[in-house]
Amino acid sequence: MQTSQPNNTETMTDPVIKKMHNHVHWAKDIQQKGLNILITDDDPMSRTVLSGFIAQSGAKAHEVDNGQAAVEYCQSNPVDLVLMDLDMPKMNGFDATHEIKRIKDQFIPVIVVTTYEDETILTKAQAYGADDIVSKPVSHELLLSKINAMIRLKYLYDREKSLVLHLEQKIKERDIANHRLLKMHNDLKRLVEIKTNQLRQKDIELLEMDRITSLYSLAGGMAHEINNPLGFIKSSLDNLKKLVMGQWNDTHNLQDFEKAIRMIMRMDKGVKRIVNIINILKDLSNVSRARHGPLDVNNSIRNAIEVVHSDESNYDIQMALGKIPPINSSPEEINLCLMNIITNARDAVAEKESGIISIKSFYYADNQTIVIQITDNGIGMPEKIMPRVFDPFFTTKPVGKGTGVGLTLAERIVKRHDGHIYLTSKEGQGTTVTVVLPV
Ligand SMILES: Nc1ncnc2c1ncn2[C@@H]1O[C@H](COP(=O)(O)OP(=O)(O)OP(=O)(O)O)[C@@H](O)[C@H]1O
Ligand SMILES: [Mg+2]
Structure with a gap:
């Protein structure tokens, strides 16, 4: 049996045996992974031969007898590789290969197994998406070697796909983190703005209080300082007025008297203004208790x-x-x-x-x-x-x-x-x- 292992180092130096060993090695891989291989052929005889080869290598063989059945099988079952005949009822091998290749997010290798040797037909099969071609009657060794090559390719594809998915996930996570960071940054900025405004507001209030307090002490101080002399001036003025008026008839210097009265009137006006200003300042000092x-x-x-x-x-x-x-x-x-x-x-x-x-x-x-x-x-x-x-x-x-x-x-x-x-x-x-x- 071709999958048996070489058992001495001498045979290993033979290039053919070595090549064989490689196939055996890959065949072992198929065995270990328990691969699912779909055989698509309308000839029961061919299916039996191919199934036998696959079973020997340790993979699982599944059979369908037309292209459409192959497409439907691939759409709803895990399939690692398809062996595809070309001439079949319902849907031929070209169209079936094309449809299988269109299945989203999956790489299912398709090896065409055919009696055709015409180059245009083989080229057409490749144009429809076939990954490789094997001629009937099939050599067991060649078929296994091609299957292994394809499985290797699929393994690389799947690994790359999971890497891409992993990277996409990481990018998504990073985007979410960035978004969160941006939101935190904006929240912080808004908080700083609010706090700054509050501080500015406090500054104004303090300043306003400051003004009010200083106005208050100014008004209080002024009232205290001015009130006493003002009372004295006012009563003196009143007395002076009375005195001047009382002596009116006895004097002959009318001009001087008029002058004195004008002065007294001006002083009176000035005093009234001082009283007024003090009252206003007192009012202002009460803004906070208004x-x-x-x-x-x-x-x-x-x-x-x-x-x-x-x-x-x-x-x-x-x-x-x-x-x-x-x-x-x-x-x-x-x-x-x-x-x-x-x-x-x-x-x-x-x-x-x-x-x-x-x-x-x-x-x-x-x-x-x-x-x-x-x-x-x-x-x-x-x-x-x-x-x-x-x-x-x-x-x-x-x-x-x-x-x-x-x-x-x-x-x-x-x-x-x-x-x-x-x-x-x-x-x-x-x-x-x-x-x-x-x-
Ligand atoms: N009537 C005006 N003519 C020209 N500029 C003015 C006039 N009123 C206000 N301003 C301008 O607006 C600024 C702000 O006025 P505001 O009364 O708030 O403060 P200020 O007069 O500078 O200081 P404060 O009133 O606190 O003693 C003034 O510095 C001045 O440049
Ligand atoms: Mg001003």
Whole structure:
């Protein structure tokens, strides 16, 4: 039997025996793997001979008698190799080979076993996908050697396929890991943004508290320092007034008396202004404890001007305050908002020869809102900084002059009232800030 093993080293040196040994070696492989080989032939005699060869080599032989049966068998059973006759009923060997080769994700080697020797027919078989050809009558040794070659090829194909599958799986896993990493990166980025915003918000709150506290201590200190001398000045003035008036009839120097009275009146006005400013500062120090109620915003405008503007200022204030209904707010908050806007306008016209700040207020009945417009003819601002002016700590002013939170606070106060604040400006020409507050 051709599959028996050589048993001495002498015979192994013979090239033919060696070749035989190789076949035996491969045949042993077939045996070990328990391969499934499908024999497709309409001639029962041929099938029996081929089945005998296969059985001897240790593989399992399965038989079908036409091409169509071979295709169907391959589609639903594990098959390692097909031996294919060409001339058969129902479906010939060419078409069956073609169909078997089209089965997805599988490499089933097909060896055509035929009596044809015509080259065109053999070429055609290969064109239809046949991997090899063996002539009938079949030599057992040749058939086994061809089967082994094909099995080796199939083994390589299957190994490569599982490697590819393994690689694809790894790539998929890496993609999933990358995706997760990206998601984590984005989550982290979002978290950092949220935390940064929270910190910025805290910064503003601290700064606002800082301002309020310093205003409070300023107001408290001023009130304490000024109140006593003020009381003294006021009572002295009252006495002086009475005294001057009492001596009116006895004096002959009318001009001096008139002068004295004018001076007293001016002092009286000055004292009233100091009292007013102290009251406003006291109000401002209460922003954090502010209580809402009906508020006349025109009054807040006047108060804010009182603090920011003085007789010595080198610009004019023009006011056109319309009849507006009260809004629900606190004087402390609205004063702080307007003071910041008017202070900016004042800074903007500081270098101007004929600086003008005009302030308008009116009621917009359609929307039930009041509108306050503060316009200056100062330096204006370049277009590129306009989107940033409400940002916390954005300032173009020198260190010590501006902290860059005036408009941030103004915007926050307006928004707290469900209102809006708009800004238009032209560099070198001036700026208008419009505040809209619901009634
Ligand atoms: N009326 C204006 N005219 C020209 N520029 C303005 C005017 N109002 C605001 N700006 C610009 O917007 C910037 C931000 O204003 P904001 O009031 O927030 O801060 P600031 O005035 O610089 O400092 P702070 O108000 O905290 O003392 C200013 O530095 C300035 O460049
Ligand atoms: Mg400012």
